Amino acid sequence: MIQPRTLKGFRDHLPAQALVRERVLDVARRVYRSYGFAPIDTPALEYLEILTGKGSEETDKQLYRFTDHGGREVGMRFDLTVPFARFAAQHVNELGLPFKRYHMATVWRGENTQRGRYREFMQCDFDAIGTTSPVADLEMVLVVHDLLVAIGIERFKVRVNDRRVLAGVLGRLGLAERATGVLRSLDKLGKATAEAVAAELEGQGVAGPAVATLLEMVALAGPADEVLGRLHDMAGDGPGTAGVESLRGIVAGAAAAGVPVGRVVVDPGIARGLDYYTGIVLESFLDDLPGLGSICSGGRYDDLAGLYTKQPLPGVGASLGIDRLLAGLEELGRGGGPETPADVFLAYFGPAHLADYLKIAAALRRAGLAVEFFPEARKLGQQLKLASKRGFPAALVIGGDEFQAGTAQLKNMASQDSTIIAWHGDADALAAAVRVALGRPGSPARTSG
RNA sequence: GUGGUUGUAGCUCAGUUGGUUAGAGCACCGGUUUGUGGUACCGGGGGUCGCGGGUUCGAGUCCCGUCAGCCACCCCA
Numbered sequence: 001m002i003q004p005r006t007l008k009g010f011r012d013h014l015p016a017q018a019l020v021r022e023r024v025l026d027v028a029r030r031v032y033r034s035y036g037f038a039p040i041d042t043p044a045l046e047y048l049e050i051l052t053g054k055g056s057e058e059t060d061k062q063l064y065r066f067t068d069h070g071g072r073e074v075g076m077r078f079d080l081t082v083p084f085a086r087f088a089a090q091h092v093n094e095l096g097l098p099f100k101r102y103h104m105a106t107v108w109r110g111e112n113t114q115r116g117r118y119r120e121f122m123q124c125d126f127d128a129i130g131t132t133s134p135v136a137d138l139e140m141v142l143v144v145h146d147l148l149v150a151i152g153i154e155r156f157k158v159r160v161n162d163r164r165v166l167a168g169v170l171g172r173l174g175l176a177e178r179a180t181g182v183l184r185s186l187d188k189l190g191k192a193t194a195e196a197v198a199a200e201l202e203g204q205g206v207a208g209p210a211v212a213t214l215l216e217m218v219a220l221a222g223p224a225d226e227v228l229g230r231l232h233d234m235a236g237d238g239p240g241t242a243g244v245e246s247l248r249g250i251v252a253g254a255a256a257a258g259v260p261v262g263r264v265v266v267d268p269g270i271a272r273g274l275d276y277y278t279g280i281v282l283e284s285f286l287d288d289l290p291g292l293g294s295i296c297s298g299g300r301y302d303d304l305a306g307l308y309t310k311q312p313l314p315g316v317g318a319s320l321g322i323d324r325l326l327a328g329l330e331e332l333g334r335g336g337g338p339e340t341p342a343d344v345f346l347a348y349f350g351p352a353h354l355a356d357y358l359k360i361a362a363a364l365r366r367a368g369l370a371v372e373f374f375p376e377a378r379k380l381g382q383q384l385k386l387a388s389k390r391g392f393p394a395a396l397v398i399g400g401d402e403f404q405a406g407t408a409q410l411k412n413m414a415s416q417d418s419t420i421i422a423w424h425g426d427a428d429a430l431a432a433a434v435r436v437a438l439g440r441p442g443s444p445a446r447t448s449g
Numbered sequence: 450g451u452g453g454u455u456g457u458a459g460c461u462c463a464g465u466u467g468g469u470u471a472g473a474g475c476a477c478c479g480g481u482u483u484g485u486g487g488u489a490c491c492g493g494g495g496g497u498c499g500c501g502g503g504u505u506c507g508a509g510u511c512c513c514g515u516c517a518g519c520c521a522c523c524c525c526a
Binding site for chain 2: 184
């Protein structure tokens with residue numbers, strides 16, 4: 001016997017989790033589309049040269065790579081941004097600019113695992129390229145906000161900052177050359193203590209007063225107006241000011257779009273390790289699980305596809321880490337749920353009325369209800385027990401007695417109540433009555449979005 | 450990748466200073482006169498103690514390796 005097992009960092013998804021997962025994906029799809037982002041897809045495998053050298057040296061190490069049957073050097077995508085850059089360079093002429101796309105797909109990274117960190121996971125990216133408009137920046141924030149709200153999360157924060165502000169401050173401190181290292185150290189503040197970060201900065205050769213200024217900057221918190229005012233003072237004139245003004249626009253725009261005050265927070269501590277960001281950067285955290293890390297991050301970049309085309313493609317985008325979010329929801333006790341996607345369990349009493357059951361099931365489906373018709377004529381008690389375990393909201397019991405009387409028994413599995421429906425052989429009438437009983441009157445919902 | 454920690458039935462765990470056929474609760478299957486579920490009672494299936502070596506008369510219990518989970522570093526979703 002071969003032992004059934006899965007690779008480190010790779011997982012199976014059982015129905016209860018897979019249903020939550022698909023629900024979140026549906027929500028993300030709906031929200032992205034509601035802003036006009038169009039779906040795209042790209043291959044899981046790319047030529048190795050497409051993937052290497054684009055990310056950091058770190059991603060090169062984590063890359064799953066091999067030689068295919070045709071002797072080609074290939075790699076599995078480790079994010080959706082690099083394939084999108086290739087895609088954009090290859091298809092700009094067909095796409096037209098600006099172009100907004102979303103892409104929800106699996107990516108692979110051969111790094112060490114941890115809760116919420118896997119070797120195979122899914123990202124839900126959305127980007128707008130070919131525009132430097134502040135509106136595009138604002139939309140990113142709005143999408144992230146709408147997305148988390150639509151998923152059903154109330155307690156979260158979208159933290160925004162602007163690389164130009166950081167650059168301005170670093171420039172005044174004479175640290176422009178060492179920006180990457182300094183930002184990386186500052187990025188640790190959430191986890192490490194201020195003392196540790198200060199020590200690390202000094203280790204990099206940053207002077208004491210500069211360290212103090214940096215720590216003061218990243219510790220800024222409170223009303224956006226005050227934070228931005230202080231940042232303005234610290235960043236001085238030039239690009240730093242542009243960054244501050246841009247953030248001011250984000251805060252004002254979010255308010256205008258109806259985002260509750262306090263949901264979008266200006267946080268000078270958000271730096272993002274990735275060094276290709278040039279403008280706004282954003283991360284989002286669950287209030288109840290700050291240690292989980294950012295579940296949706298992104299920012300603005302000057303040029304997406306410089307490695308693949310001469311045409312400059314500035315853009316702004318972000319990515320929802322659905323697997324990390326799901327790990328968080330589960331930890332918050334929101335991972336459980338029904339194990340079936342169906343609305344109605346139709347019990348089976350035997351072949352005598354098989355044709356009738358099939359008609360009834362078909363009518364229910366026409367009415368927009370998902371039905372599981374049990375394929376075995378087991379004892380009714382067993383069937384109901386299974387239906388209950390699976391989390392069906394309702395069960396339809398129609399045996400010899402019911403067919404005789406022209407009725408049906410609709411059981412509410414949660415409350416154990418049952419109602420008798422008279423249908424007299426009219427399956428569509430029965431389906432309509434079931435719809436009403438399940439609290440979904442009217443015509444079947446049209447599937448859109 | 451580095452360091453630490455854990456690994457006994459589907460799940461949560463017990464398993465005495467290494468010693469006869471490895472236990473419990475929940476879950477699962479069946480039954481309590483054959484059309485009604487989450488409660489009660491009865492019965493049942495299921496574990497080569499992650500895997501592989503080693504020490505020993507004898508290892509779930511000690512040692513090494515390996516695989517996997519978790520935590521920290523790193524990086525990030």
